[in-house]
Amino acid sequence: xxxxxxxxxxxxxxxxxxxxxxxxxxxxxxxxxxxxxxxxxxxxxxxxxxxxxxxxxxxxxxxxxxxxxxxxxxxxxxxxxxxxxxxxxxxxxxxxxxxxxxxxxxxxxxxxxxxxxxxxxxxxxxxxxxxxxxxxxxxxxxxxxxxxxxxxxxxxxxxxxxxxxxxxxxxxxxxxxxxxxxxxxxxxxxxxxxxxxxxxxxxxxxxxxxxxxxxxxxxxxxxx
Numbered sequence: 001x002x003x004x005x006x007x008x009x010x011x012x013x014x015x016x017x018x019x020x021x022x023x024x025x026x027x028x029x030x031x032x033x034x035x036x037x038x039x040x041x042x043x044x045x046x047x048x049x050x051x052x053x054x055x056x057x058x059x060x061x062x063x064x065x066x067x068x069x070x071x072x073x074x075x076x077x078x079x080x081x082x083x084x085x086x087x088x089x090x091x092x093x094x095x096x097x098x099x100x101x102x103x104x105x106x107x108x109x110x111x112x113x114x115x116x117x118x119x120x121x122x123x124x125x126x127x128x129x130x131x132x133x134x135x136x137x138x139x140x141x142x143x144x145x146x147x148x149x150x151x152x153x154x155x156x157x158x159x160x161x162x163x164x165x166x167x168x169x170x171x172x173x174x175x176x177x178x179x180x181x182x183x184x185x186x187x188x189x190x191x192x193x194x195x196x197x198x199x200x201x202x203x204x205x206x207x208x209x210x211x212x213x214x215x216x217x218x219x220x221x222x223x224x
Contacts, residue, residue, distance in 0.1 A: 019045040022213035024066035029109035068128035073212040093193030103166040111167035206209035
């Protein structure tokens, strides 16, 4: 196989994997985890059903990777949006708002994700999760933490706790008091980040997710 053909095949595999990740996020957000099958995900992605097992050992691993992709790309977008800043306090505010915003806007999806973390398989390590961890660790370091190795797990735990509180069925807490508590802990002003304009709930957000799972333009094998 020529180098060009190998590169094309690699790009096609990457795009196929990303389509599966996007389909998983969409379907679990629409139907819930139990009502979504691997066949459903493959069909939505336009992939052969046997291809799912090529990339992922099972549905739980696929869904966790998909949600971690959405989380890390949402966080990345928030941290790098204009006006771009290197201010550690502003970046911490943006990070908190990005994660809490997902719990508010994608309630069903994030509820299923949190439930999955409590299953026997537990926390699935994957490239998407590692990138999320890197972004949060960098946020902690830029916030002038002298103990980033300790402070990062604490931030992660606090964000997970806040998300859990927001997505509990029937008794979920609104975003405002949870945000206020996290902002107080990290010494942030309410006006920083993206202050919530309204208390929305139910995960009815219809925003297009394709920018988080971008596959680019079609690849043409010019080696033939």
